[in-house]
Amino acid sequence: MGGLIMKNILLSAALLLPCASFAQPSSQVAWTAEQIKFVDAGNPQKGQSLAITCSACHGEKGISAAPAYPSLAGQLPAYIYKQLQDYSDGNRQNPIMSGLAKTLSKQDAADLAAWYGSQPAAFQSSSQMAYPLAEVLVKNGNSERVLPPCEVCHGGNGKGQKIDIPALSGQNADYISTTLKAFKAGSRGNDIYSRMRTIAQALSDEEIMELGYYYQNIKR
Ligand code: HEC
Ligand code: HEC
Known part of the structure; x- marks a missing residue:
């Protein structure tokens, strides 16, 4: 009997946990x-x-x-x-x-x-120079997957946009794909309004890899 009550308490606690973490805002920074x-x-x-x-x-x-x-x-x-x-x-x-x-x-x-x-932005071109999937995603997005073009937010040459949309051009391809995979998995969740998590979830791993090479090779 006692064991069952204990089990129920543990179960309710486990069910409450995801809700508690979901209620937490993605960032404490507010752009006042x-x-x-x-x-x-x-x-x-x-x-x-x-x-x-x-x-x-x-x-x-x-x-x-x-x-x-x-x-x-x-x-x-x-x-x-x-x-x-x-x-x-x-x-x-x-x-x-x-x-x-x-x-x-x-x-x-x-x-x-x-x-x-x-400081002047980095530029070290990557060895990988072909990224047909990334080019389409950056410029046109994908209407079936409700994906806006990356450049709408990150700028035409990946130079970022006020207030806090990061520049991507010249960034390391490895870092870009690692952080996109983290958004996709939800292990990075500090994007206000889930803007990047929603987008990354709709991208394949191949697209993510190409997007890294694409942006590393863009000069600002
Ligand atoms: C609706 C606007 C929007 C669109 C569209 C968008 N992003 Fe973002 N992106 C953001 C914002 C905002 C952040 C910053 C999140 C934060 O505060 O941590 C971000 C962050 C990122 C980062 C992390 C950069 C870093 O230095 O860690 C990468 C990489 C990225 N976006 C890639 C992309 C790619 C690739 C696409 C297109 C497939 C895309 N984004 C489309 C708004 C957007
Ligand atoms: C021992 C290595 C190391 C040191 C020292 C270090 N960093 Fe980092 N930094 C990293 C790594 C690794 C990441 C990526 C982590 C991740 O994926 O979240 C990072 C990420 C960042 C980011 C996020 C960049 C982006 O594009 O989203 C900022 C900003 C940053 N570091 C600033 C600093 C500052 C400022 C200092 C010094 C006070 C510093 N770092 C010292 C390793 C380091």
Whole structure:
């Protein structure tokens, strides 16, 4: 008898868990006028000295040292700031970045964002040069799968769009496909309104791989 009650309690707890995590917002960052002003006022000189801690992975000037690490040079400051807050708040999780982001103040994050954003974007073309599926998705989307063209949001040459839609051109292909797969699986869920999760779920793994090569090869 006691065992059955216990089992029921455990079962209800298990059923409640997904609801609780679903109710959590995808990000704590809200783009109020005040928040935008705060990020815009970031100090790039201070950011540059803070970035010494980051350079082993993201490169001295934000051009990453290895394909698994995202480049940050030329990225939109608001996007960088939001990612650092999301790691710090637990809305985006990564064994390296979650811990590191917690050590930064909001001012540090704004300063780092200003510095990386002011650096010239990366460009290292990938060896893979054919991506017919990606070209269609970027320019036309896919109406059957209700997929808008990527460029509507990410810009015609992948240069990103205000306030916080990231630049993709020049980014490492490996990183792009890894993060798209994370959106697809739901292990990355910090996109406000689920915009990227919804899109990534409709993409095949082959399309995801091509999209990585496509964007790495675009010059801004
Ligand atoms: C030991 C390696 C390492 C160090 C040091 C490091 N990072 Fe990262 N960083 C990563 C990895 C790996 C990722 C991708 C994680 C993921 O998939 O979520 C990442 C992701 C990021 C992102 C998200 C980029 C995007 O395009 O979404 C930002 C912003 C960032 N790091 C900033 C920083 C800053 C600022 C510092 C220094 C304070 C720093 N990182 C130090 C490895 C590192
Ligand atoms: C409706 C607008 C919209 C469309 C369409 C869209 N995206 Fe996004 N994308 C976003 C937003 C917003 C983010 C930032 C999510 C966040 O805050 O973490 C994002 C993030 C990303 C990232 C993560 C970048 C990084 O540095 O980690 C990748 C990769 C990406 N999108 C690829 C694509 C591709 C490929 C397509 C087309 C198949 C596409 N997106 C279509 C809005 C869009």
